[in-house]
Amino acid sequence: xxxxxxxxxxxxxxxxxxxxxxxxxxxxxxxxxxxxxxxxxxxxxxxxxxxxxxxxxxxxxxxxxxxxxxxxxxxxxxxxxxxxxxxxxxxxxxxxxxxxxxxxxxxxxxxxxxxxxxxxxxxxxxxxxxxxxxxxxxxxxxxxxxxxxxxxxxxxxxxxxxxxxxxxxxxxxxxxxxxxxxxxxxxxxxxxxxxxxxxxxxxxxxxxxxxxxxxxxxxxxxxxxxxxxxxxxxxxxxxxxxxxxxxxxxxxxxxxxxxxxxxxxxxxxxxxxxxxxxxxxxxxxxxxxxxxxxxxxxxxxxxxxxxxxxxxxxxxxxxxxxxxxxxxx
Numbered sequence: 001x002x003x004x005x006x007x008x009x010x011x012x013x014x015x016x017x018x019x020x021x022x023x024x025x026x027x028x029x030x031x032x033x034x035x036x037x038x039x040x041x042x043x044x045x046x047x048x049x050x051x052x053x054x055x056x057x058x059x060x061x062x063x064x065x066x067x068x069x070x071x072x073x074x075x076x077x078x079x080x081x082x083x084x085x086x087x088x089x090x091x092x093x094x095x096x097x098x099x100x101x102x103x104x105x106x107x108x109x110x111x112x113x114x115x116x117x118x119x120x121x122x123x124x125x126x127x128x129x130x131x132x133x134x135x136x137x138x139x140x141x142x143x144x145x146x147x148x149x150x151x152x153x154x155x156x157x158x159x160x161x162x163x164x165x166x167x168x169x170x171x172x173x174x175x176x177x178x179x180x181x182x183x184x185x186x187x188x189x190x191x192x193x194x195x196x197x198x199x200x201x202x203x204x205x206x207x208x209x210x211x212x213x214x215x216x217x218x219x220x221x222x223x224x225x226x227x228x229x230x231x232x233x234x235x236x237x238x239x240x241x242x243x244x245x246x247x248x249x250x251x252x253x254x255x256x257x258x259x260x261x262x263x264x265x266x267x268x269x270x271x272x273x274x275x276x277x278x279x280x281x282x283x284x285x286x287x288x289x290x291x292x293x294x295x296x297x298x299x300x301x302x303x304x305x306x307x308x309x310x311x312x313x314x315x316x317x318x319x320x321x322x323x324x325x326x327x328x329x
Contacts, residue, residue, distance in 0.1 A: 038080065038320040040087045047324050054079050073326060080325055088312040093142035100138040108137050150308050151301035156293055164296040165285050172288045175240060178251055179276035181216060181233040186225030187268035203262035203269040210259050216273050225268065247272065
């Protein structure tokens with residue numbers, strides 16, 4: 001984000017304002033740059049600060065693309081919320097006596113300076129930019145250290161991990177799988193209808209041969225255009241979502257040992273053989289205990305961090321100028 005914020009400043013205010021207008025679908029937000037956009041406790045967020053952060057966020061998310069008005073307004077609300085959250089956490093870190101990591105700041109600043117120092121604006125105002133950058137990095141350093149302290153939690157007990165496992169069986173369940181083999185008559189997506197029909201005809205002919213007792217693996221090696229041909233068409237085990245909707249619907253009704261009717265795929269026409277159907281299976285706790293512990297700890301850290309943010313929001317007077325947040329022409 002530092003690079004993006006700096007990029008907005010370096011490339012000039014006029015160009016940045018154009019990007020905001022484009023994101024709003026051509027409706028330029030009217031913002032008085034020195035107006036008070038929000039107050040967070042005793043701190044003030046200016047309209048100019050909001051605008052710079054908004055423009056940087058637009059570039060990161062939308063790459064100057066036009067955004068529907070309703071989505072743009074929702075995005076402005078999110079940027080405002082992020083600014084408030086940043087300020088709350090920064091002040092909390094200061095209150096706790098956390099000090100900026102100057103070594104980290106120096107390394108980050110060097111990297112950003114190396115990226116931008118050849119730009120004309122940097123040559124003119126490099127010292128000013130570095131001062132602004134140092135402040136941004138110092139704030140982020142404090143917030144990162146605060147997060148590290150808040151989320152430094154004890155490893156969950158075995159009983160807690162087991163309860164998490166029991167409460168989230170879907171997370172530790174291997175989905176139902178199908179062992180499939182395939183013969184693909186490959187067709188380019190842009191090929192003519194005649195070519196597609198010819199491929200369908202070949203598939204129907206092989207289906208007759210299979211019904212007469214021909215070996216599926218041998219025919220796959222001889223006729224399939226898929227990479228699995230060398231394996232006799234063996235695709236291994238697949239689960240829901242790995243096949244196209246048409247193929248999935250077809251194989252879902254098949255019984256092991258049967259061959260499907262020809263089905264049209266993006267790559268051509270295919271015949272599927274169902275070798276085996278394995279039902280969904282809950283993995284035993286002893287096999288997933290390490291993963292369960294990691295997931296539980298990650299969840300607990302996220303909850304601790306979010307609880308701090310909610311606590312800071314509740315105890316800090318926050319006021320946002322909605323006329324500056326939402327008004328467009």
